[in-house]
Amino acid sequence: MAPYQQTIVSYQMQLRGLTDENARLLHQLHVYSMMPNSINELKQQQNILDEQLRQISNRNSSLEKEISDGERARKHAAEIYKKADAQKQERIEQMIDDLNKYKKIDKDLGTIRQKHKELKNNLNSKLDEVSNERDKLEKYGDQLNRKIQQYEPLKIEYEQLIQNEAETSNLDKLQQELNELKAKNDLLRQRHIMFFNKLLLVSLLIYYYCTIAQSEIIQLTSHNISQYLQDHVTFVKFYANWCPHSKKLESTWTRFAETKTNTDLHVAEIDCSQDALICSDHDIFGYPTLKLFVRGSGARYEGPRQIESLEAFYREKLAEDVNFEDNVATKKPIIELTTENFAQMTAKDFAFIVFFAPWCSHCKMFKPVFQELAKQMINIDGLMFATVDCTTHQNLCERQRIKGYPTLIWFEDGVEADNILNIKTFTQGVSFEGYAFVNFGAPWCSHCQKLAPIWNQLAHKFSHHDEIRISRVDCTASESLCRDYGIRAFPTLILFRYGESKVEYNGSRDFDSLYNFLVGQIEFFGDEYLLKQDYRIKNE
Secondary structure, three states: OOHHHHHHHHHHHHHHHHHHHHHHHHHHHHHHHHHHHHHHHHHHHHHHHHHHHHHHHHHHHHHHHHHHHHHHHHHHHHHHHHHHHHHHHHHHHHHHHHHHHHHHHHHHHHHHHHHHHHHHHHHHHHHHHHHHHHHHHHHHHHHHHHHHHHOHHHHHHHHHHOOOHHHHHHHHHHHHHHHHHHHHHHHHHHHHHHHHHHHHHHHHHHHHHHHHHHHOOEEOOOOOHHHHHHHOEEEEEEEOOOOHHHHHHHHHHHHHHHHOOOOOEEEEEEEOOOOHHHHHHOOOOOOOEEEEEEOOEEEEEOOOOOHHHHHHHHHHHHHHOHHHHHHHHHOOOEEEOOOOOHHHHOOOOEEEEEEEOOOOHHHHHHHHHHHHHHHHOOOOOOEEEEEEEOOOOHHHHHHOOOOOOOEEEEEEOOEEHHHEEOOOOHHHHHOOOOEEEEEEEOOOOHHHHHHHHHHHHHHHHOOOOOOEEEEEEEOOOOHHHHHHOOOOOOOEEEEEEOOOEEEEEOOOOOHHHHHHHHHHHHHHOOOHHHHHOOOHHHHO
């Protein structure tokens, strides 16, 4: 081939290469011309993917948090379930213990009921003995009166012999002996009568609370229903007097009240025909309806109307109320008093106290009687039964003038019952050979209530002094007595001297002022020897 042909072929090949390059460039140009839209779409897709990725990341974080919270909740729930199971098991064990305890109490109730019957029989025999003793005392009193009458000739003889001056000294001695004998006879008779009255009072009190109080059906009204339903365990019969079913249940309800073994249970009834509003408040729509109330919570009885079924129902409900059983079990029937707590424990309400010695055989014989009496009256508000061991608290017993064992003393608001005066005992209380400081007051008086502990302290201060009495008069119970003495305001404090001289106290009502007034009056009248007889008044 010629050189130019080769050159042409070379140019043709270069031209073809350029043409191919041009086509390629045109294709690239076309592709490049299409690229802006593709880039934008890619960017949009990338943004969408980024947004989805962000949402997925957020959702992942949320799921991780929920998983973490769920794990914590699961652990907390597991702990709660574990504690609940432990508490449930503990509650079951406690209920089993309480059930066993109640079974034991139920068993003991039969024994107590038998003892109650024996005590009732013993009390009846004691009452007969007391009645016989009273007849003997009356007979002895008549004998004393006859002896006193026998001394009348001695008086006549004395009047005849007094004319003889030489026999004057012997006659004075005879008159003194006669007066002493009369005084001893009067004192002996008063002590016998006082002992009989106290023994009869205690016996009647025991008999009342052991028999009558337990069988009483309480009649509820709008005035007392809240007290019994909120503060006691009360089994209530809602009835209507015109309803034949109510009348049919009446005899069973009465026998149930008489034979119930739980002394803490009150049996009551309310006539819905008279107090319809109260019955409506308790959702009573049929008669008779029986409901057991334990501290305000009522449970309707739907079982057979038989005594055994009624007893089983209230026993079951009381067994469920653990707090009620615990409260009854923790209250002590008899309190041991000491020198430190005597004044505080006897400062208010009523206290029946036995002063004893452990070696005293009569004390040992009296102990079960006193314990049974305390148990029967354990739920009476404001009444305390207590004992004092005089071998351990000798000074306390000396201040109370205890001379034999056992000695029983009744206290009311910190004052021995003999120092609480009424219209019958007032004259005797202020006319004896000594001083009587009397507080005329009323229970509702706020100033009297404020003075009460100070007055009790003053009475305790002079309690060992026979010639000085600190007494009080309730003017609501002895209106005529207070009216006769011109009492117009409460409290009014009057000092009596040998039943004649009367000095009204108008000073401050604190202990020191009252004490200084009384001592000052005794010294003013020249009776300092009364204070010197017992130096402890000054030294205490």
